Amino acid sequence: MSDREISENSPVEQSEVFSLAVDGMGGDGAPDVVVAGLAIAADRHPGMRVLLTGDEACLRPLLAKYPKAEAICTIWHTDAAIPMDMKPTAALRVRQSSMRLGMDAVASGRAKGVVSAGNSGAMLALAKIVVKTMPGISRPAMAAISPTVKGDVVMLDLGANVACDWRNLVEFAVMGEAFAKAVLGLPAPRIGLLNIGSEELKGDEKLRVASEALRESPLAAQFHGFIEGHDITAGTTDVVVTDGFTGNVALKTGEGALKMASSLLRQVFNRGIISKIGYLLVKPGLERMKEWLDPRRYNGAVFVGLNGVVVKSHGGTDAEGFAAAVDVAMDMVTHGFNDSIRERLTHMGALLSRQQAALEREPETTAS
Amino acid sequence: MSDREISENSPVEQSEVFSLAVDGMGGDGAPDVVVAGLAIAADRHPGMRVLLTGDEACLRPLLAKYPKAEAICTIWHTDAAIPMDMKPTAALRVRQSSMRLGMDAVASGRAKGVVSAGNSGAMLALAKIVVKTMPGISRPAMAAISPTVKGDVVMLDLGANVACDWRNLVEFAVMGEAFAKAVLGLPAPRIGLLNIGSEELKGDEKLRVASEALRESPLAAQFHGFIEGHDITAGTTDVVVTDGFTGNVALKTGEGALKMASSLLRQVFNRGIISKIGYLLVKPGLERMKEWLDPRRYNGAVFVGLNGVVVKSHGGTDAEGFAAAVDVAMDMVTHGFNDSIRERLTHMGALLSRQQAALEREPETTAS
Structure with missing residues (x-):
């Protein structure tokens, strides 16, 4: 993937299906904790491929610090992020938030699941609207x-x-x-x-x-x-x-x-x-x-009953905790x-x- | 009080107001745990006078074993007791149960409060009907x-x-x-x-x-x-x-x-x-x-909002626990x-x- 593609905010390579989309900007310690957590999780899930959503200018230098995370991540750039205290109704109106892109990736089948440590209320509202409730639930x-x-x-x-x-x-x-x-x-x-x-x-x-x-x-x-x-x-x-x-x-x-x-x-x-x-x-x-x-x-609460795997990490967790949330998402993706x-x-x-x-x-x- | 009065099941001496009525037959370990608990509580509440309801033939020898309890207790005899697993509706029909007599004592002003380790559902139902809900609640x-x-x-x-x-x-x-x-x-x-x-x-x-x-x-x-x-x-x-x-x-x-x-x-x-x-x-x-x-x-859950103090001890407690329930009742009686x-x-x-x-x-x- 070239830098040019990223800065044009393209939906990356159309062919690749990612194991998970990860909201790079969600949580009290984001993006640092998110990237450090992915580096820990990478060891435990060989073959895992992550679509990391968020501000490239923040994420790129962090990935350089964590080569294990860099090796599995593709950045999907966006400037917007949902603050931890934003009301769900307001969050739904933020069109290109890092959380929204993660949900979009699941809805379009580009990722099998999404993990975010961001605003819970916003996440539930977005998941219902974007990933949608499973038929029968x-x-x-x-x-x-x-x-x-x-x-x-x-x-x-x-x-x-x-x-x-x-x-x-x-x-x-x-x-x-x-x-x-x-x-x-x-x-x-x-x-x-x-x-x-x-x-x-x-x-x-x-x-x-x-x-x-x-x-x-x-x-x-x-x-x-x-x-x-x-x-x-x-x-x-x-x-x-x-x-x-x-x-x-x-x-x-x-x-x-x-x-x-x-x-x-x-x-x-x-x-x-x-x-x-x-x-x-x-x-x-x-x-x-x-x-x-x-x-x-x-760590890793799961919104169940949706057309995809949606995992919520505690907002205040550390890298080890975020990695546990990734583990849960991977278990759910892998075990159908x-x-x-x-x-x-x-x-x-x-x-x-x-x-x-x-x-x-x-x-x-x-x-x- | 003479033995004759008790065996005739009289409402004891009309003039005496008791600090508490205590259900001698309620709880998994009754009547032993109840009497042993009263013996412990007696030390902590000088002047406490207890109207002990239940089967005199069981209670009398137990009181002889615990002189401290004997010194503060007056027995109000009854043969009937409410089993721990009886439905509240059935319990209400047991006219002269040891639990009922305790409630009656509070309703008539003969005791300021009642303590029982018996059937919770029965206790709440009896308390509502006999002691009655406080006006305004x-x-x-x-x-x-x-x-x-x-x-x-x-x-x-x-x-x-x-x-x-x-x-x-x-x-x-x-x-x-x-x-x-x-x-x-x-x-x-x-x-x-x-x-x-x-x-x-x-x-x-x-x-x-x-x-x-x-x-x-x-x-x-x-x-x-x-x-x-x-x-x-x-x-x-x-x-x-x-x-x-x-x-x-x-x-x-x-x-x-x-x-x-x-x-x-x-x-x-x-x-x-x-x-x-x-x-x-x-x-x-x-x-x-x-x-x-x-x-x-x-120990000692309290039914609040009634025209009297009604304290429920855990059914499976020991003497120390029962004494704690008596403490709670005494605190409520004493502090208005x-x-x-x-x-x-x-x-x-x-x-x-x-x-x-x-x-x-x-x-x-x-x-x-």
């Missing part, structure tokens, strides 16, 4: 993996939809299951529906109907039923399905609790000379525990995440329609 | 305290109401503030409204209206605004207000995360002889941390928790009605 959701005592758990929705109906929840279960297969490599992930414990309240209508639908679906054998908040980190199931409000609060509450534990532990180890010696003796084990719980290892959802949906469409029809008939039945 | 809620890095935080609702409107949330704020004053002893507790971070979604209608109402209320100076899941353990505010579904999930998710941290830590300290020596060196600090996070210290809510409500009634009227007018305004 009512609403895309946000999914991510978290640590448990046993292994990792996929949780969704994490904030894309505040209010959900039973059908959304069933679709989340389908997408979460495909996610757990693609990214965690589980052959038959177990699915739980997040609920609360009080007997009186277990009958929340949408949860009850979603649970019934799942029990009659091809996912029945993998459906564990209702779970509670403490089951998330207990690893009771591999997938936790909930609405976007509850999921977002649960994710952040869990992270907060671990942060508190770590802050209290620091106080324990800093109590005096004897505690400090104790710390040195247990340090190797603590380091392994820290790695296990490292938020960077879990969307094909797996499509296949499942063809087997479930009839069931969902039946359930919907039954619910619509219900008031009449009661009245007669 | 739409719906009672469940509140409890949790640890943060800085101190303790009051969170509500924890499961009494799955769906809430803006007015419920404002009332929760009023009750949570009174709770933080009575139980945490804070002069001006700061209040946060739990929300999620995504810009796009911050506008959830009921949260927006509740936030506006609080900003115009006498609580304005103490209202911090919206907070997110991680703010709970960060101690950003002293009171966290949310609906019962989200609150229940957040509480249990946070507890689950701490349990995971503790389980991983155990693995770290058991890695080998050197780690075990390290453990011994940091043990005193760890013990203090453990005490800080001890779930028993936070309900008076504080009543006073606040008289200053807020007009504001709430205005807000309600404005919301009802809104569609017309838009239409014109």
